[in-house]
Amino acid sequence: MEPITIHTGLAFPLDRSNVDTDQIIPKQFLKRIERQGFGQFLFYNWRFDHSGKPIEDFPLHDKKYVGASILLAGDNFGCGSSREHAPWALLDYGFKIIIAPSYADIFKNNSVKNGILAIEMPYEQIQQLMQKAEAGNYSLTVDLAAQTVQDGEGFSYHFDIGEYSKEMLYNGLDDIGITLLHEEKITEFENRH
Known part of the structure; x- marks a missing residue:
């Protein structure tokens, strides 16, 4: 995974609540087993008609x-099924940070495990950011170490994140990567048994 330390990026507003995983990546595109190639199908039913x-x-x-x-998303983002393909599609499309008032727990955990920082922010503040983003050319800077979101125009927000998730994202480690940090001890254990 690619580490997230400080990320500055263009913001896209998706002012919709209860966006479920089937809206993020429809079921007919879940035939792949690799993590790449899903970005082209992100929000497919909203982006394309029945003929494509x-x-x-x-x-x-x-x-x-x-x-x-x-x-930038609405409340309860990533609800629905537990499919890991939803964060895969978002990441493959190019989204590294999601900011929403709330998330489905499984989606949020899947996001972190796949290298996406999912920040919770109050609805009123996200609405302010969405209005600026709708005008276009609106960037935000997310500093994971400081746990802040800033826009260079005076907006600043401090977000909470668990230490384990923060460490994973900051160092670009997934569950396997964290396990491999203890490879010597694992090898010693295996050799003893």
Whole structure:
């Protein structure tokens, strides 16, 4: 996984609540076993019609959001099934940070385990950020060590994150990577038995 220390990125506003994992990545695209290649299907049913033609008024098609890496979302983001493909699709598309008032627990855990920082922020503050992002060319800076979100225009927010999740993201480690930090002790144990 790629470490997250300080990330500055273009913000994309998705002002929708209760976005479930099937809306993030529809079930018909879950045939792959590798983690790559899902980004093209992100929000597919909102981005494309039944024939696969782009729905032009979906904001992610707007040129002002090309390269966006910070997703601003509504309440209860990632609800629904526990599919890990949802964070895979978001990450493959280019989103490294999600900021929402709340998340489904399994989605939030899957996000962290796959290298996405999921920040909780009060609805009113996210609405302020969404309004700025709707104008376009709006960037945010997320500092994981300081646990802050800033916009360079006076906005600053301190977020909470568990130490284990923070360590994983800051060092770019997934569960296997953390286990491999103890490889010597594991090998010693195996050799004794």
